[in-house]
Amino acid sequence: MTSVWIMLVKKSRAILGFAAISIVAASCGTNAPQDTWQPKGPNSKIIDDLQRPVFAVAGIIGLIVAVAVIYTLIKYRDRGQPIPEQTHGKPALEITLTIIPALILAVVAVFTFGAIFKLAKTDDTEMIINVTGQQWWWEYDYPTQNEFGITQPIISSGQLVMPVGTKVLLRETSRDVIHSYWIPALNGKRDAVPGRVQTLRLEADAPGIYAGQCTEFCGLSHANMRMEAVALSKADFAKWVANQQAAYVAPAKDSLAQQGEEVFLNQCVRCHQVNGLMRADGTPAIAAPDENVWSGSAPNLTHLMSRNTFAGASFDLLSKQCRDEVWNAPSDVVGTKYLAGVTEECLNQKDLRSWLRNAPAMLPMYANATQLKATGGKYRGMPYLALTEDDISKLVAYLLTLK
Ligand code: CUA
Numbered sequence: 001m002t003s004v005w006i007m008l009v010k011k012s013r014a015i016l017g018f019a020a021i022s023i024v025a026a027s028c029g030t031n032a033p034q035d036t037w038q039p040k041g042p043n044s045k046i047i048d049d050l051q052r053p054v055f056a057v058a059g060i061i062g063l064i065v066a067v068a069v070i071y072t073l074i075k076y077r078d079r080g081q082p083i084p085e086q087t088h089g090k091p092a093l094e095i096t097l098t099i100i101p102a103l104i105l106a107v108v109a110v111f112t113f114g115a116i117f118k119l120a121k122t123d124d125t126e127m128i129i130n131v132t133g134q135q136w137w138w139e140y141d142y143p144t145q146n147e148f149g150i151t152q153p154i155i156s157s158g159q160l161v162m163p164v165g166t167k168v169l170l171r172e173t174s175r176d177v178i179h180s181y182w183i184p185a186l187n188g189k190r191d192a193v194p195g196r197v198q199t200l201r202l203e204a205d206a207p208g209i210y211a212g213q214c215t216e217f218c219g220l221s222h223a224n225m226r227m228e229a230v231a232l233s234k235a236d237f238a239k240w241v242a243n244q245q246a247a248y249v250a251p252a253k254d255s256l257a258q259q260g261e262e263v264f265l266n267q268c269v270r271c272h273q274v275n276g277l278m279r280a281d282g283t284p285a286i287a288a289p290d291e292n293v294w295s296g297s298a299p300n301l302t303h304l305m306s307r308n309t310f311a312g313a314s315f316d317l318l319s320k321q322c323r324d325e326v327w328n329a330p331s332d333v334v335g336t337k338y339l340a341g342v343t344e345e346c347l348n349q350k351d352l353r354s355w356l357r358n359a360p361a362m363l364p365m366y367a368n369a370t371q372l373k374a375t376g377g378k379y380r381g382m383p384y385l386a387l388t389e390d391d392i393s394k395l396v397a398y399l400l401t402l403k
Pocket of ligand 1: 180217218
């Protein structure tokens with residue numbers, strides 16, 4: 001029996017040791033796009049400037065406590081010696097040990113309040129982007145802002161595109177439950193709450209793509225609710241704006257893409273919108289969001305292929321190799337690579353086709369038939385459409401024209 005215990009203790013020590021080493025090793029990762037210790041803009045720098053000294057002080061105190069505990073454990077462990085003299089209370093020591101932490105916390109509080117006020121500043125905002133969270137994607141809506149060439153509102157999703165060196169103010173809200181917007185390289189977190197508008201400042205120092213993640217549990221696909229902020233040079237941003245505002249280009253007559261446009265009109269426009277797309281009778285094919293989508297809408301797909309992701313940002317529109325080329329591009333060429341959009345050679349056909357074939361099989365959206373019934377048959381997210389492989393090929397050809 002004793003030998004079993006010794007073995008168990010040895011084994012759990014090994015597991016604990018391995019876990020500790022793994023955690024320490026994981027903290028050394030260099031290719032960690034969501035690392036909170038690598039600020040890439042003035043707002044995240046404010047947080048970084050606060051957290052570094054606080055972590056240092058906390059680390060020193062933690063070390064002192066750990067050493068004291070280990071020393072005490074070893075020095076006074078039970079060797080059968082008589083119980084020492086019992087005493088009660090040491091007011092001088094107790095008061096000292098209360099005052100020191102209180103002082104440290106007071107100093108930390110002063111700097112924390114300073115950082116909070118700096119981050120909450122909005123009066124020097126240069127650009128506004130409305131951000132709406134829903135299960136499980138983010139909508140980006142750029143109101144008219146002539147100084148950036150935005151002469152008509154732009155509605156996009158999946159990737160937040162912004163100019164570098166510009167104080168961008170996100171006005172966040174939600175269409176369903178609480179989500180939380182977080183691009184660690186650019187700022188801290190801000191909840192997107194239904195019925196409220198909360199602001200978050202973003203500013204990037206250099207062109208690049210910065211990854212983020214919804215950080216408020218919001219249902220089955222919370223973990224898939226990614227976000228990406230794409231910072232472009234001002235010249236590249238102007239190009240992006242011009243492209244987003246470009247008029248609809250109908251697919252060539254008698255092409256596969258034109259057949260795809262027909263499928264799109266029959267199947268997709270109930271939820272999705274492509275600006276400028278007309279029905280056969282010449283009326284604009286505007287999505288009717290409250291027909292059958294729980295969230296109230298689905299991503300606007302105008303210029304879909306200018307984005308690198310689809311289904312919010314749950315999946316990549318670019319194949320792995322092409323995606324790596326854009327993401328790992330040095331900051332002076334990342335804009336050009338990004339603006340190239342998704343070409344046929346770079347399209348992640350596999351995931352896009354699977355998504356069109358059976359979206360609920362790719363992303364957890366509603367738990368089961370009972371839950372679907374409980375919502376009155378309203379879908380939360382892309383439903384199963386029973387498309388044929390032919391229709392899927394037509395749709396992919398059509399979607400590829402949405403540059
Ligand atoms: Cu949205 Cu978690």
